[in-house]
Amino acid sequence: MKFKSDTCGYCGACVSVCRENVLSLDEWQLNIGPGCIECESCIFACPLGALEK
Ligand code: SF4
Numbered sequence: 768m769k770f771k772s773d774t775c776g777y778c779g780a781c782v783s784v785c786r787e788n789v790l791s792l793d794e795w796q797l798n799i800g801p802g803c804i805e806c807e808s809c810i811f812a813c814p815l816g817a818l819e820k
């Protein structure tokens with residue numbers, strides 16, 4: 768997963784849809800932990816296109 772911090776609005780939508788619970792949101796950073804299964808749910812959930820494979 769690639770995360771574009773300058774595009775992210777820090778809304779938390781991606782964190783909510785991640786079934787593996789590997790995403791966490793700090794104030795200015797989205798952390799992608801180990802265990803991501805590349806399901807792409809977060810990509811589709813992001814309203815701003817801040818995530819890509
Ligand atoms: S691709 Fe799937 S498992 Fe990986 S961070 Fe996104 S929602 Fe979570």
Ligand code: SF4
Nearest residue numbers: 775776778779781813
């Ligand atoms: S859904 Fe998109 S805009 Fe919202 S926190 Fe995640 S990456 Fe950022």
